[in-house]
Amino acid sequence: MENKILKKVDYIFQETSVSEVIDIIIKTLAKSPDDIILDVIDSGLKGRGGAGFPTGLKWKFTKNEDNPVKYVICNADEGEPGTFKDREILETVACKVLGGMTICGYSIGAKEGYIYLRGEYNYLLPQLNKVIDEFNKQLKSKGIDFVIFIKSGSGAYICGEESALFESMEGKRGEPRNKPPYPAVSGYNSKPTVINNVETLVYVTMICKMGVERFKALGTKDSRGSKVFSVSGDTPTPGIFELELGMPLADFVEDFGDGDTKAVQVGGASGHCVPRKQLKDTIIGFEGIPTGGSMMIFNSSRSMYNVLHDYLEFFNEESCGQCTPCRVGCQQLLKGIESVKKGERKPLYLDELKKLASTMKIAAKCGLGQSVANPFNSIVDNFREEIIY
């Protein structure tokens, strides 16, 4: 394994004006769509929302669909607890997001792009609309056939799931669809659609600006480049930091912890809880623990029962209720740990709950229900005594 150390970088938040982004687009659009897609594939860029699907492949599958109407969607429904990077990106460098969308649109043959912004971020709308208007105007004046619109959510975590997001944009309940078909074949309005995270689209712009090689020089074989991390919890330096991928979690805690770190929740409520003894052997990246960027640090004063209880309450409320494994599973996991804590159930009941969580992983319809097992099993395994006593 390559030995990486923690390194701060500054690509995402590098100041860039609308006209500079337009210049990057014009330079990039001199290439053929296929060449751009090959570049994105070659860069090794993987989705920065957390799931980590190779961005270039997503584009290629969508381009291969024979349909006159296609869409590019920027997923700005940032609802994962502990994640706040997309808000900052849209607040400070929105034009780079729009740049990534335009380049994607050209590459796959789409004429329209949408940003789906979570309702909790509505205060960003006036400023964003201004940037989008100016951007659309400049695209038009340069003869680039692509228009960007914005749509708002209304407070539903599940709409960050891509197919639930399409449903919401179509005016329906945000309930995930069955897959396949995947968005590349049938997404928004049942048309071929590329849906990328805010941060992924900024990296597209940066890769087109600085070249594939410079992006590839960072990170590891499985996790190319850098990533924006949202750091919160028991840390003297909470905030947003862009770091090279592939670092050991121990290095991260060395830099950001308060000296008394007990555990780190990597990837938000739906991610994994890593206890102190595993910090050294855990790599932050797709070969280790992938993350949408949420890093919540807990010190020894925190009760991991409370942490897990908070997460389960969250999932219980945000489960869309469509499929039984998730709807009933979330409820029973929450009730289960409460009854073990109160002594109404034997500690061994936790093992049955773990089986339930693992069943949800296979049986739930979408990522929400499937990922509840991540925090549940990792917290119960590592902090069993805190759940029981």
Next chain:
Amino acid sequence: MSNIETLVKDLVEKHGKSRNSLMPVLQGIVKEERFLSEESMIMVAKELDLSAAEVYGTASFYTFLDTEPRGKNIVRICKTISCHMKGKDEIIEALESSMKIKVGETSHDKKFTLLTANCLGWCHKGPVMLVNDVVFPEITPQKAIEVIQDYAKNSK
């Protein structure tokens, strides 16, 4: 035409008469009225040529599309883990005692509804409060009460 009828007609005209406009239309009503009354949902159904059940189905799915009467200002306190660790309970207690309502309730003068919310995306600057569309990060119990008093003064 009643106020709500004009509002719905204007919104449908602005966003277009298609199923895809349902969310922006409902959001537009909530922005003005703070909630979706039965009357308004039936009106939207008629205008967009949908069944009222479908409109209600969509409306009832989303936290921010309330279907019961709300106050003029909606106060939401983030209750997710980082804000929990930073003391959201103290904020809620302070607001409950100063507004004389519990979470989920609306004040007698209909000026405020107090609610909790799941992660609002300010984990590094918790606890955080959202009043309508305005965000207040790193709030203290004292500051929260002051903000509410300002809103009380400015809304008749």
